[in-house]
Amino acid sequence: MKFFEDIAIGERIALGRHTFTADDIKAFARRFDPQPFHLDEAAAARSPFRALCASGWHTAATWMRLMVEHQRAADAAMRSRGEPVAMLGPSPGFRDLKWLKPVYVGDTVDYATEVVEKRVSNSRPAWGLISIRNTGVNQAGEAVISFVSVAFVERRGGIAKEAS
């Protein structure tokens, strides 16, 4: 993670893509969203979705997965260049999550994130708060998910100062 000061509003990161298979969709649904249109092709065909599609929570959790993997690779690259790596703190939550289109079997969703807001935390001055708009777009170029999440990011020298 870059330090809060080094993150610019408008910065955009491509997080990578994921192809949703039927097995994948059903395995998630069995554990967390066992509705017929996420579990069974025939039932899905009779539903408003018309075909098997992923739980919206699956689409969202896959964003998290790609975000963490991106962050891990970025941190490793920073370390290999001898740069200090900032701490990423807890997320207080997010807002305005929209499932814009169903994600069907075989769909490939491309995830990206863009920094839309940043401010120093009032209650925890060693940290900044950044808001990022996250999107997933399918292979037809249609947005399938969009939400804005918020995270604490360490300020340059923040934690060390706090501890001293």
Next chain:
Amino acid sequence: MKFFEDIAIGERIALGRHTFTADDIKAFARRFDPQPFHLDEAAAARSPFRALCASGWHTAATWMRLMVEHQRAADAAMRSRGEPVAMLGPSPGFRDLKWLKPVYVGDTVDYATEVVEKRVSNSRPAWGLISIRNTGVNQAGEAVISFVSVAFVERRGGIAKEAS
């Protein structure tokens, strides 16, 4: 599902509870949120969370699971009384998701939902839209998660009318 007309604002439903085990937390994190404080006790102890805790997406997806199970049982009860069961349509999304406290190993989260808003859909008149406020409260009575979700619910005779 009850029909749109039979759902009252202020209606509250207890969805049941879930106890988050270390195995449970790590299994979810491995697939969707592989951050050290969700995967490893020692790393978590050094993190801002101070101990192993569940991914926020895990806490949220568990709500979905309990919601679906509740709905399924409620539908079965309606059918056994010979009552018609309304169709629950896709969810356009949700807003204002807040992770208010970490969910630690052994925490039991009690989930509930309350109807806060309802209106007929403009674009799809066979359906109504209901907004529900969802909460999870731990065994100490502290809220750990809160969000407002929106779902399409069939109006009485809505689909049949639409099809005719």
